[in-house]
Amino acid sequence: MNSPQNLPQTMKAVGLLEYLPINHPNSLLDVELPVPTPQGRELLVQVQAVSLNPVDTKVRSPKAALETSPKVLGWDAAGTVVAVGLDCTLFKVGDAVYYAGDIRKAGSNSEFQVIDERIVGHKPRNLSFLEAAALPLTVLTAWEVLFERMGISQMGLDAGKSILIIGGAGGVGSVAIQLAKHAGLTVIATASRAETRDWCSKMGADHIIDHRQNLLEQLKTLGLAGVPYILCTNDTVGHWAGMMESILAQGVICSIVGTSQPLNIQPLMNKSATFVWELMFTKSSYQTEDMQSQHDILNRFAQLLEAGTLQGTLTRSLSPINAQNLKIAHATLERGTMIGKFALEGWEQ
Numbered sequence: 001m002n003s004p005q006n007l008p009q010t011m012k013a014v015g016l017l018e019y020l021p022i023n024h025p026n027s028l029l030d031v032e033l034p035v036p037t038p039q040g041r042e043l044l045v046q047v048q049a050v051s052l053n054p055v056d057t058k059v060r061s062p063k064a065a066l067e068t069s070p071k072v073l074g075w076d077a078a079g080t081v082v083a084v085g086l087d088c089t090l091f092k093v094g095d096a097v098y099y100a101g102d103i104r105k106a107g108s109n110s111e112f113q114v115i116d117e118r119i120v121g122h123k124p125r126n127l128s129f130l131e132a133a134a135l136p137l138t139v140l141t142a143w144e145v146l147f148e149r150m151g152i153s154q155m156g157l158d159a160g161k162s163i164l165i166i167g168g169a170g171g172v173g174s175v176a177i178q179l180a181k182h183a184g185l186t187v188i189a190t191a192s193r194a195e196t197r198d199w200c201s202k203m204g205a206d207h208i209i210d211h212r213q214n215l216l217e218q219l220k221t222l223g224l225a226g227v228p229y230i231l232c233t234n235d236t237v238g239h240w241a242g243m244m245e246s247i248l249a250q251g252v253i254c255s256i257v258g259t260s261q262p263l264n265i266q267p268l269m270n271k272s273a274t275f276v277w278e279l280m281f282t283k284s285s286y287q288t289e290d291m292q293s294q295h296d297i298l299n300r301f302a303q304l305l306e307a308g309t310l311q312g313t314l315t316r317s318l319s320p321i322n323a324q325n326l327k328i329a330h331a332t333l334e335r336g337t338m339i340g341k342f343a344l345e346g347w348e349q
């Protein structure tokens with residue numbers, strides 16, 4: 001390990017031993033853990049801000065399992081590199097970074113975290129640590145959906161085509177609207193409340209329809225017989241029939257929300273349409289050959305932010321990062337009405 005600093009032996013973290021409802025006093029605990037040592041291509045990052053995603057509440061959801069040592073959640077962070085593994089080539093001590101992380105490993109709700117440099121990006125210079133922490137997981141998801149799973153051209157070759165983004169005001173929807181617009185697409189986002197409609201417009205959506213009403217009928221009122229691309233960020237089963245009838249021939253539907261119920265893809269055959277999953281954690285979980293593309297995506301997104309082409313999605317924040325504030329954030333996300341992202345900053349000294 002290369003580190004010019006005298007690092008502490010232990011650090012503050014928030015973890016769990018039992019999987020409990022968020023209003024239970026022990027659902028999240030303030031704990032003290034050893035500071036990890038980076039190996040190989042790992043960085044040791046001093047975490048300055050973190051953000052919440054529905055994956056935090058899903059992993060924490062009540063179940064009988066017990067942990068023997070605190071399980072740390074959190075898959076979005078921004079901070080500063082304080083040590084590097086011997087094989088690191090992409091970063092040096094002192095670099096400001098932002099990243100989502102690896103679902104198989106300890107999360108970011110700790111003062112220090114080791115993280116594979118191939119899934120880390122340089123923090124956008126024009127964003128605070130708090131604003132930057134709100135982005136990585138949703139950026140990687142939206143980018144991989146549009147440009148990898150759907151194969152939409154980043155060079156504008158698909159300009160003028162339409163995309164339906166179901167759940168436009170959530171974390172992923174907020175970034176997907178912006179990226180799709182940047183690629184030249186016409187964006188139809190869904191929202192069911194005045195606040196979420198306004199937010200989708202602010203993110204750049206051309207049209208807003210309501211995911212609680214028939215999707216195809218609303219597309220028809222916009223003069224569309226269907227769309228070549230559909231991104232589903234909520235209730236895959238509930239929106240299945242609507243997506244089947246709204247996808248155009250040879251179109252692509254991508255969902256980021258899993259289901260335990262079987263899905264009938266037969267209606268896609270006549271249209272030669274595609275259904276594809278996206279899971280942001282696939283690359284790190286399977287150590288895919290293109291894993292370092294997440295480093296590239298985060299760097300490219302940072303450039304677009306710095307150029308003023310895209311905007312951040314932070315809407316709510318708390319300080320410091322501790323169990324009490326993380327409980328508030330978890331409870332807020334569990335209500336299912338988030339607009340943009342919720343982030344936390346700083347540690348109590």
Ligand SMILES: NC(=O)c1ccc[n+]([C@@H]2O[C@H](COP(=O)([O-])OP(=O)(O)OC[C@H]3O[C@@H](n4cnc5c(N)ncnc54)[C@H](OP(=O)(O)O)[C@@H]3O)[C@@H](O)[C@H]2O)c1
Pocket residue numbers: 053054055058137138141166167168169170171172173190191192193196197211233234235238255256257278279280281336337338339
């Ligand atoms: N596969 C992956 O890699 C990946 C990555 C990130 C997230 N996800 C998953 O994607 C989902 C969305 O996460 P997120 O952080 O983007 O957003 P989020 O914060 O969970 O989204 C909140 C928004 O969902 C909308 N919504 C509620 N019910 C809906 C419905 N029935 N249909 C459509 N929209 C509905 C609400 O809008 P209204 O108030 O207007 O109804 C609200 O603004 C979560 O299940 C998350 O676990 C997966």
